[in-house]
Amino acid sequence: MNKVALITGASSGIGRATATALSKAGWDLTITARRLDRLEETRTQCGKTAKVLVLAGDISDERFVLELFKQTVSTFGRLDLLFNNAGMGYPSTLIEDLPIEAFRKVMDVNVTSAVICTREAFKVFKAQNPPGGRIINNGSLSAHIPRPHSFPYTISKHAITGLTKTTALEGRSHGITCTQIDIGNALTDMSFRLSQGALQSNGQTVPEATFDVEHVAQSIVHIASLPTNVTVLDYKIMATEMPFVGRG
Template sequence: MAKVAIITGASSGIGRVSAVALSKKGWSVVLFARRPEKLQETKGLCEDPEQCLIVQGDVSKEEDVLKLFQETLSRFGRLDLLFNNAGSGAPPLPIEELPLALFQHVVNVNLVGTFLCTREAVKIFKSQSPQGGRIINNGSISAHTPRPHSAPYTATKHAVLGFTKSTALDGRTFNITCTQIDIGNAHTDMAARLSEGALQPDGRVVPEQTFDVQHVGDAVAYIAGLPHEVTVLTFNIMATAMPFVGRG
């Protein structure tokens, strides 16, 4: 029987390539995001579109997340992997110019959404037979070191790192593993601007190296394929020449 994965933010970028990579490994995939037309594009790229389920919704809305997991169980009867990939950033504003509503939006997507999906996945992992499952959280280089004017994104990604560790700890007894994958400058629509020029701490705007996002999809599929006896707590994948170690 094929293993079953939920991928949030599956409409483009890292979510899309990860869904396709998992499908090529024989997984059934549940594609979740706000844009149904883009989810259809992802489904068309998968190895077996018949083993893809599309659920439209927003990770920050509890009712949408409940619907996602209910429809997954109704279609496939179990869950083996949750990839908490959906995320949002904010314009690079000085903190004194940052509206509360914008800060709260980033918190709701990056942190609350991760919590909601993890909560529902753990319920399934604990109750199904055989017991267990794997969660992968999309962190960031910014979970460790910020960029200038990135307080909302950086704060939430630091929080996701703590949440990842707590999930891994609390899941031990139930054969539940949790990984944070920290990605630096994968070439997606969101990160393409970095290759044109990114603000550095010294005020310069410098083009940064990016790398093919397919490598991220392959890494997610590799981690997903490990037995539950093995936990990868954190996994860093980044462009070799990007500023991170000694950023700036």
């Protein structure tokens, strides 16, 4: 029987690359995002032997998430991996110019959705036989060191660190483990602008190095393949030449 993964934000970028890599490694999948057409494109890139359940919707909508997990269990009988990948950024903005509704939207997509999915995954992991499972949260290097003028995104990713640690703590006596993967400049549609020029803390705007997103996907496949009595709590992967260590 194939293992089963649920991936949010699977219509492009890291989510799509991870879905493709896991399917080719023998996993069955539930993939979700807002756009059905893009999810169908992801499905076509998955291995021919994998079973892929496609469900489009708003991952910050609790009712949709409940249905997402219900259909996953109904289709596959269990769940082994949740990849909380869905997220959004926000344009570089001074704090005094930040609309609070924009902040709430970023928090809903980046944090609230991950909390709801984690809660529902715990229910499944505890109830299934054998019990247990793994959660991987897509954090960011911004969970450690912010970029200038990045209040909503940076705050949301610091919150993901708290979610990761509490998930690992609450899950460890139930065979549930959790990882935060912090990615620096994997080349996707979302990060392409960084290769063209990114604001640095010294006020300069300079192009930053990027790397192939496939390396992120393969890292996730490796972590997901570990037994649940092994935890990778923090995992950083980045372009070697990007400014992070000594960012500035």
